[in-house]
Amino acid sequence: MTGLAPSSPPVRVLLVDDQALVRSGFRIILESEPDIEVVGEAETGVQAIALAASLTPDVICMDVEMPEMNGIDASRAILQAEGTLPAVLVLTTFGHDEYLFDALAAGVSGFLLKTSRAEQLIEAVRVVAAGGSLLGPEVTGAVLARVRNTEAPEATELPASSASPDDTLESAMATAGLTPRERAVLLLLAEGRTNAEIAGELFLGEATVKTHVSNVLQKLEVRDRLQAVVWAHTRT
Template sequence: MTDAIRVLLVDDHAVMRAGFRMILESAGDIIVVGEASTGVEAVAAASALHPAVICMDVQMPDMDGLEATRRITGDTAVDAAVVVVTTFDRDDYLFDALAAGASGFLLKNAGPEELINAVRVAAAGDALLAPEVTRRVIARFAAAPADRERTAGGREAGNARTPGPPVALSRDNGVPTVELTEREREVLRLVAQALSNAEIAQQLFIGEATVKTHVSNVLQKLGARDRVAAVVYAHRHGLT
């Protein structure tokens, strides 16, 4: 399986890691290359094993998963997407995980297919949130633009990512408008439904590479860091 998705499992419960390993490796295109039981071990393993995706627990000894995520995503030598997988459906964990650079947030009561899909989506460079928390993300970011900018955009002072083209303001009412093509709006609507690139491709009868191009164009035009930020913007401005 030379093209298999390399995964690192991080959880302080050996039984949980064993269960995740069994589920993920049953997919056929995923291989678990290592395990860690603390945040400190996770940071070291991420650097040594070069996983594509890290499934990260939150509550662990030595260093929690949120701090481990922050260190891993901040290490330019590590090119791994982090999916936080936790038992606790808490807003502070959710928003802190996104602020730390996590590419996904999943609850441990998710089904096997959801876990497999989360790993595939993260490996493809996309972001994924559990359906249970998506509405809360949109509500929080829509209500607090300043927090949305810090958390969803990941743009702290001195550490800003180069944004896409600025959003134009209409002359008559000041409402932000974005020049998206009809196809890009269609793709954005499906992204807002938490569909992966592969699922969007099936729905629109186009190639997955074409979908990826459309998503990239949408992110650039919105000046959004990832799919989560794009969906939040789309909901706030009625683009969906």
């Protein structure tokens, strides 16, 4: 796997998880890469806040459920501090998808399942360290299921006069002023696709996709692609 340029300083990572075995596994994976350095470990949210201030990591890999303070509250406190702030990558499980929107509101940069492959974790750390955002494809499905309430035992029927979810989203995208191509890009973003995957799907160059993504973010008035995903899901 190709890392950053040799002259670039390594990405400094703080691992936060109440299970020592999980932290050890993440450390082994991340430190196998020459451009990533694990600078510390915390087992509670309270410890994470203190180490974030003293170690000034570039990325914090944050668990959700921990003693003393959960990962969402810790993320919120860390990201509301003054100075240069780290990117927070939440590592979660399907059982914790109810926390996703709270964490988004706290300002985290990404989500990844703990069952993801090693290369996915490495790539996620690099993406958020570079200022990007990331929502794992499996987590995207969990978010979408929650928004649409598909996990309910019985689906609630819409009144006959109500618009379908697809019509609602189409209307919202039209109101936001998205062009047909930008709508296609947004829909693929909402599926968790990368720029390269979107380029392949729409037969576009990656530079063109980046331009479309930038236009989408501007028109939707959202900070990053992760918020664009949530915008789309909450309008279906």
